[in-house]
Amino acid sequence: MTVLVVGSIALDSVRTPHGECSEMLGGSATYFSLAAAHLSPVNIVAVIGEDFPEDYRKRLAARNINLDGLQIARGKTFRWAGTYAGSMNEASTLKTELNVFEGFDPVLPDHYRTIQWVFLGNIDPELQRKVMSQITGHRLIALDTMNFWITGHRESLLDTLKSVDLAIINETELKMLTGEHSIPKAAMAMTRLGPRTIVIKRGEYGCILFHEGSWFCVPAFPEPNVVDPTGAGDSFAGGFMGSLARSGSADYLSLKRAAVMGSVMASYNITSFGPWRLAELQPDDIARRFTDFRDLVTL
């Protein structure tokens, strides 16, 4: 089954202790799609500017990714620049140029409207609702968000949350949203805002799935060579949703397997600048790493 993703496509300039890259293909929808496409077809809704490199568009189209929902707007593509230092757990943003992303108005092509597995990337909660209003039926709607919307557009975000099935959110933002210091309490509080299922991203500590009173934990892969964490959360979400769509089910076992698959994708993504390592994974790489994740916790 197909996954629908709405999010950003960007040109990223990133510096880490291991090097740097400039005007690299990035954005939440990019990392999400390149991860999910290993598992199921992906349909993108996003916007790029007239300056978007044709090579990047081609490299997306060459995957299992439908670009009928990709708008080309007058102006420049969204650009982000950031650095990571020390343990690289958090990016310091150097520059955010929204450009065409500022006026993004997500419109779903007709053949996107019946897609069953929907991921609302980290965009204005009002736009997330606008996407939901165009969907004519779904199995599962998941959402990501960030501090900017939590603090500045809280009511709008709460309104969106009421209608989603699952939230993929990082630990700090979960605490910020719920006002709880304790992750278990925060996850329980979050389910009272709408989503039945919460997936908490914890960076180098892995992730936690909370579903109907049950907890499932996935450690991060002990990768000694983390080169660039950019896109880790989005490639996690892509692996997660791609896995669910492939299984055709959102039962607890499928959710657990999805959390591991998301972790597999993120673990590869962080070993290089940009999305190419992720994009070029082979089925064997994925299967082997999935087994490695099981071995990490098996007595």
Add this chain to the structure above:
Amino acid sequence: MTVLVVGSIALDSVRTPHGECSEMLGGSATYFSLAAAHLSPVNIVAVIGEDFPEDYRKRLAARNINLDGLQIARGKTFRWAGTYAGSMNEASTLKTELNVFEGFDPVLPDHYRTIQWVFLGNIDPELQRKVMSQITGHRLIALDTMNFWITGHRESLLDTLKSVDLAIINETELKMLTGEHSIPKAAMAMTRLGPRTIVIKRGEYGCILFHEGSWFCVPAFPEPNVVDPTGAGDSFAGGFMGSLARSGSADYLSLKRAAVMGSVMASYNITSFGPWRLAELQPDDIARRFTDFRDLVTL
């Protein structure tokens, strides 16, 4: 088989968002012993002052804990006071009064010298070596340490590390000791200092076992009611060593089971002030929580 522990016995005064306690039985050897004693006999080497409450001594002796190595010195017992705020990941020390602990000279009673499973709690690395020099044979020597020794007595600590089999160390201190930001790199670097096996304590993120190139991760139990984290690391170490001694083996499976058992003990300990919840665990509590830990990660 029996476990030998050398460490502190203290009177703790602790304040957390959930309340406070004053002159509570504490110290690394206390939490360690009360956890380990559920699994195997424990022999303590420690020092207390003349003011140490007789009730506390009796409550230790009532367990599977031999106190022949407990010295009673002229003066006052070691006292520590601290607070935890917010997510309670780290204590702020308000007061440290070493008292009799300052002149601690660990001497092993003769019948302690042949104990096979040895835990060197967080004391001066020179004293840790002094303990090792009194041991006449062992299966496994494990050590804990802290920032104070890493920064102020580095050469002495490195000297001690050469002779130990296993280090149980928290994440921040592992990074400090090795100078590595990446946990996988830091663990690998640590094995080059002596210990073959590294156990990394990560507080609310659980722990990682690194043994002969293999990684094993245990999440923290998603406990919503953390009341007082004091002693979590020591009860973890006690559960870990008690489990090894009970199994009579230090092979990889035994080490993995020990890491889970340590996590079981820590998960209960943090739900109350002081060590009593830990001390009063029943075999069923332990077995049930061990199963809960498996369920947390089982696909």
